[in-house]
Amino acid sequence: GCDLLAQERAKTTFSVNDLSVYLYGEEHLDRQQKFLELIENEPAFDKSDRYFLGRTERFAAALKKDHALVKLSQEQKWTPEEFTQADLLIDTPGPFGLHRGMFMPTLASQGNEEQQEKFLKPALRYEIIGCYAQTELGHGSNVQGIETTATYIPETNEFEIHTPTLTACKWWIGGLGKAANHAVVMARLITAGKDHGPHAFVVPIRSMEDHTLLPGVMAGDIGPKFGYNTTDNGTIWFDHYRVPHISLLAKYSSVKPGSGEYVKPPNAKLSYGTMVLVRATLVGYARIALSKAATIAVRYSAVRQQFVDKDSPKKVNGKIIETPVLDYSMQQYRLFPIIAAAYACHFTSKEMMRLYYLNIKNMASGNFSLLADVHASSSGLKSLTTTIATASIEECRRACGGHGFSSFSGLPLMLQDYSPNVTWEGDNYMITQQTGRYLFKSFRELVAKRSSGKFSASSITNPTLAYLNTYLDNPNLKCPATTPAQFHNPEIQLAAYGHRAAHLVSEIVHALDVEKRSWNSMLVDIYNASVAHCELILVQNFILGIRGDMPQPEGISAPVLSPAAKEALTDLSDLFALHMIHKQPGQFLASGYVDAKQVSMMGKAIMDVMENKIRPNAIGFVDAFAHPDYYLNSALGRFDGKVYEAYTEMATREPINQTEVIEGYEKYIKPFTNPEGKKGKTIQARL
Amino acid sequence: GCDLLAQERAKTTFSVNDLSVYLYGEEHLDRQQKFLELIENEPAFDKSDRYFLGRTERFAAALKKDHALVKLSQEQKWTPEEFTQADLLIDTPGPFGLHRGMFMPTLASQGNEEQQEKFLKPALRYEIIGCYAQTELGHGSNVQGIETTATYIPETNEFEIHTPTLTACKWWIGGLGKAANHAVVMARLITAGKDHGPHAFVVPIRSMEDHTLLPGVMAGDIGPKFGYNTTDNGTIWFDHYRVPHISLLAKYSSVKPGSGEYVKPPNAKLSYGTMVLVRATLVGYARIALSKAATIAVRYSAVRQQFVDKDSPKKVNGKIIETPVLDYSMQQYRLFPIIAAAYACHFTSKEMMRLYYLNIKNMASGNFSLLADVHASSSGLKSLTTTIATASIEECRRACGGHGFSSFSGLPLMLQDYSPNVTWEGDNYMITQQTGRYLFKSFRELVAKRSSGKFSASSITNPTLAYLNTYLDNPNLKCPATTPAQFHNPEIQLAAYGHRAAHLVSEIVHALDVEKRSWNSMLVDIYNASVAHCELILVQNFILGIRGDMPQPEGISAPVLSPAAKEALTDLSDLFALHMIHKQPGQFLASGYVDAKQVSMMGKAIMDVMENKIRPNAIGFVDAFAHPDYYLNSALGRFDGKVYEAYTEMATREPINQTEVIEGYEKYIKPFTNPEGKKGKTIQARL
Ligand SMILES: Cc1cc2nc3c(=O)[nH]c(=O)nc-3n(C[C@H](O)[C@H](O)[C@H](O)COP(=O)(O)OP(=O)(O)OC[C@H]3O[C@@H](n4cnc5c(N)ncnc54)[C@H](O)[C@@H]3O)c2cc1C
Numbered sequence A, B: 001g002c003d004l005l006a007q008e009r010a011k012t013t014f015s016v017n018d019l020s021v022y023l024y025g026e027e028h029l030d031r032q033q034k035f036l037e038l039i040e041n042e043p044a045f046d047k048s049d050r051y052f053l054g055r056t057e058r059f060a061a062a063l064k065k066d067h068a069l070v071k072l073s074q075e076q077k078w079t080p081e082e083f084t085q086a087d088l089l090i091d092t093p094g095p096f097g098l099h100r101g102m103f104m105p106t107l108a109s110q111g112n113e114e115q116q117e118k119f120l121k122p123a124l125r126y127e128i129i130g131c132y133a134q135t136e137l138g139h140g141s142n143v144q145g146i147e148t149t150a151t152y153i154p155e156t157n158e159f160e161i162h163t164p165t166l167t168a169c170k171w172w173i174g175g176l177g178k179a180a181n182h183a184v185v186m187a188r189l190i191t192a193g194k195d196h197g198p199h200a201f202v203v204p205i206r207s208m209e210d211h212t213l214l215p216g217v218m219a220g221d222i223g224p225k226f227g228y229n230t231t232d233n234g235t236i237w238f239d240h241y242r243v244p245h246i247s248l249l250a251k252y253s254s255v256k257p258g259s260g261e262y263v264k265p266p267n268a269k270l271s272y273g274t275m276v277l278v279r280a281t282l283v284g285y286a287r288i289a290l291s292k293a294a295t296i297a298v299r300y301s302a303v304r305q306q307f308v309d310k311d312s313p314k315k316v317n318g319k320i321i322e323t324p325v326l327d328y329s330m331q332q333y334r335l336f337p338i339i340a341a342a343y344a345c346h347f348t349s350k351e352m353m354r355l356y357y358l359n360i361k362n363m364a365s366g367n368f369s370l371l372a373d374v375h376a377s378s379s380g381l382k383s384l385t386t387t388i389a390t391a392s393i394e395e396c397r398r399a400c401g402g403h404g405f406s407s408f409s410g411l412p413l414m415l416q417d418y419s420p421n422v423t424w425e426g427d428n429y430m431i432t433q434q435t436g437r438y439l440f441k442s443f444r445e446l447v448a449k450r451s452s453g454k455f456s457a458s459s460i461t462n463p464t465l466a467y468l469n470t471y472l473d474n475p476n477l478k479c480p481a482t483t484p485a486q487f488h489n490p491e492i493q494l495a496a497y498g499h500r501a502a503h504l505v506s507e508i509v510h511a512l513d514v515e516k517r518s519w520n521s522m523l524v525d526i527y528n529a530s531v532a533h534c535e536l537i538l539v540q541n542f543i544l545g546i547r548g549d550m551p552q553p554e555g556i557s558a559p560v561l562s563p564a565a566k567e568a569l570t571d572l573s574d575l576f577a578l579h580m581i582h583k584q585p586g587q588f589l590a591s592g593y594v595d596a597k598q599v600s601m602m603g604k605a606i607m608d609v610m611e612n613k614i615r616p617n618a619i620g621f622v623d624a625f626a627h628p629d630y631y632l633n634s635a636l637g638r639f640d641g642k643v644y645e646a647y648t649e650m651a652t653r654e655p656i657n658q659t660e661v662i663e664g665y666e667k668y669i670k671p672f673t674n675p676e677g678k679k680g681k682t683i684q685a686r687l
């Protein structure tokens, strides 16, 4: 194990530390080291029994951990970003997660000054612990369809919150089951008999004195789940529950006390900003998930040896040894694109964050020009990157063979806890319709402009429109490459992705507008168009990110990449772009830009780059993600490669191993094997 | 819920019962009903707390269940098939599973008469409880690489079993951890200093008197896993452990007592038979998994309503209601192919079983002509169908939105327990090399025969060779279809699959033989060729299965399908064939048989057949699988559609709901929210 990894590390063509610094910056890495030292040996943050506990114990441990981490953060005076960084290392979604992730951000963005004073301030001190209650048993995707009502009562200047039906109860609310004493509740605001649709209310739900449920609410945990069992996702039922006027979050819309007159928000789009932030954050988390899973599977594959490859047997000191499975081209084809995807998500999440802040700044001065584009891309990217990441964790798990099925690999729990990402914050199929809608609108506008004669290419500032315009300039463009090597040209890669995305958009707009097909009948194509658009964005940002051409947030200078690391990353970027085409060439072929021969050449190009360029750097690439062993909590993914030692040690701690003979023996085994309690039976059986 | 499902059932165009009988036969269905009555209300088989238990309790419950089921089977005098049918209903892999699944079958197939008498007879009575110990910590896929030794000691006429290294310990052995008292151990047979490679030994491991470990062995459970936690997968270490001469299973190969002379098996291929049986069985289990997951997701999707489809709002009694998500074309595109795949696996598993028995009969009379073909197809089909089934369970889980993430949907545990199928009995990537090897060999032989002039098409009896020959007749064949409707022609479907598979085979043989590419460098293509070959088999058997043209086992007459059910199944068969092309058209396009326009026409054909033909029958198709509610154990998949009632009822039983205030409150929440223990804090906070 150790020797093999040491040999791998000796082969790396670039400085791993340089690459880590390029990705994260010195400060982040130093802080990680500091946090690790603070956390690793603290009992509340211990991970050694994590894989053995049942749900009840895991939840109890998570509550303990959340408490200890808040205390530590108060002592250390951490910023929210620092808190997140420390919490990620511990890697257990706990009962206070939604308090930080949704409750406080909602107060901050939708509460007026008085409400921030009254609710946000104590929330920052964890006097108030909240959750975010939007989804109901009957409605998740369709937020407009929620049934909970909040009726204004002018007589007392209160709102009456009520759950009118079984399907109207809140469901899935993280932190609500047991921990929270307050909730942001989305409810239909009704004043003077008029329904103004969903609005956010801050509502106390448990007694501040003793944590019992307040009269008029019924709440509890919704039970065991595929993952996320350390969080108490909960349900709540309101029975004509009265809350004061101040409960309605009133930064944008409000109800006039007494008269009950409804005041509309100045601009309905203002609330989109937060959604963009959350979705951009999820792209960043996809990067973390991808890089973590890849680290485990790639390190283990360099240590795991199976079969002797007859055509080119591996030798150490002249002796034939079994081949590390990472040398099999199939294993490379499964794992290396996952390393590449992690880097791709890294650059795109950085870019999405930059656009988010730029857009917020623009909107503050009344400029909404970026919003639609950023919103559309962030929806599609949330869908695409979380889909890729979930599939990749599972692929990494399988790539570890049987041992990937063991909890000790770290991959099962990771898959289970990561999986909700494909569903929450917009179901991954449903939200691509938002991306599609924007693309089709942009395409129609562009076509109209071009035919009006008023159009000049230089007027395109919106990145989305550029590739659509290129396509319209020449829908029959053909890829000029005639050798595998030529596919390393980023311009050709970008052209392939742009042409394919624009071709899909153009076909769908034709079907909708000319053939008059219904929106519902086009959902599969719409999904594909969103994927195509977002794959282009990922490819593009990867290329720019390596070149150092990526736009930087104001006042921040671009980090510098060493030439050796740049060359190595370029191999990954090529793989990223060409692998997706090679694996799913259908739409690229249909767009007419490439033909089957060229796809086959791409196959040659990637097999070549994987074997000769990426293979020697594979361990370097995953080491650069800088995930400490404490974070990975994996017997297979250890930095030192001592896989089998760590794995067998963990198994000795299995609770059912604590007695030599299992408790059920007397009742359930002995009646078959030795019903009469005979002595010396074995000796006889052995002879 | 109920009303919606009743309406769906009223729309079904065929008799659900007719279709069930066609699939399973009356006898099987009657027996299922009988078993259900015996089992459903028996406490040992109760499922109501299944989703709440931690691993230790689940294992204890599984041991209890295995004991109770064996007792019941003894009372009822069940055949092994009947036992399996009852056990499947309970659906919990228990500690005696490998005793039945591998230990006894190995004794039966590899033990001589004396050994059957001595070991198999008591095993049938569960006096001996065994497991199958092949995999080691360091070797799973590469069985030839196992390190455990069994050295013949002429002096005492014994074998000494030994674990020489850390990686040599047995690992993953189901039933070994706690339950088994015997093991079939695969160990390298060494006589007179010569290593004869892996052989099977029956070895006692725990005392028949009190179940303690015997001196010289160390064993235990390997710890928590992604799934299969109700089975005690275990590890065992042998320390110069002596077993008598009779331990070596000696039906085919043996060691002469005293001299230690090794007697080789007459034919190395004889042991392949069992592998074919196991893999064919797994194709049948893939059908069960697919049909179970589809039943849950399809029923729930007919009940789950979300959004109003603006283009065609759904109305009940003139009132607009939200659209059942099963009406969205995307949901159909995700779920209907899964229904189709379940039926496809059904027909192919029947055919594989027929071929298995035919081959066994042939081999008994010295005819090995079928073996290679059946072995190759069963390997590829094991890989393909278990890959499809695992992905489909996850797709069904996601198609239930947030609620699919709840354990109460039944899908998480199902996914977890099913997942090892992609790894065991031959890792799904690794074993496709066996299929590939056979295809390339067949292709080379065919080409040689054709060019020798000695060839006549009528001499092809082997089904694999037929499509290869058609391809060689005309490698440039083009699909003649010019309208979407023409793709319903099964001959066109079969030609597309045959041409694509043969094209891949031909390209690979060229790369290996002419370009002299290494085997390792071709693994991705080899995998694709295996998939292509097996997809063809699935498509073919589906078509034959509906036509009633499928060959039947001797003495069994073909079941009869009603015309209405036949028409409905034909829609599914069309979808199955066309959907895979539409989703992954790359290789079909590359083969030259179809072009991008035709793929787009197939898209139209399947969207049309899904919306107009399959949608009305969707509930009928899943009802026909005849999975009782007890089996599904899913709040979402209930036959009666009372989804929300069942779901909320289950949540009330969550253990952490049993106290209103969580235990950790005093220690972990109160210090933040009410450190000084103030009374009346809430009232103040609310105002
Ligand atoms: C672990 C976890 C934690 C959560 N935490 C919170 C929380 O703290 N607070 C909170 O408020 N919510 C929370 N949620 C809820 C989550 O936001 C919703 O589950 C999610 O929005 C999906 O909605 P749904 O469950 O209604 O899915 P559904 O909309 O019912 O989806 C079912 C199926 O219908 C399809 N579908 C739906 N609409 C369409 C359409 N228009 N076109 C095509 N297909 C469609 C979907 O693709 C899916 O396949 C959580 C969920 C989970 C799993």
Ligand SMILES: Cc1cc2nc3c(=O)[nH]c(=O)nc-3n(C[C@H](O)[C@H](O)[C@H](O)COP(=O)(O)OP(=O)(O)OC[C@H]3O[C@@H](n4cnc5c(N)ncnc54)[C@H](O)[C@@H]3O)c2cc1C
Residues within 6 Å of the ligand: A304, A306, A307, A325, A328, A330, A331, A398, A399, A400, A401, A402, A403, A405, B098, B132, B133, B134, B135, B138, B139, B140, B141, B142, B171, B172, B173, B174, B228, B233, B420, B423, B424, B425, B426, B427, B429, B430, B523
């Ligand atoms: C739940 C469970 C129960 C089990 N029960 C039993 C049991 O009762 N008895 C028993 O004996 N065993 C059992 N096993 C073990 C099982 O049979 C092995 O795990 C399986 O055969 C895979 O072998 P491996 O773990 O060595 O995988 P590895 O071979 O180590 O696979 C690791 C990776 O290498 C790749 N790889 C390996 N060889 C090649 C190659 N030649 N070319 C390309 N890629 C390659 C694989 O595709 C995989 O991605 C069980 C396993 C599980 C998960």
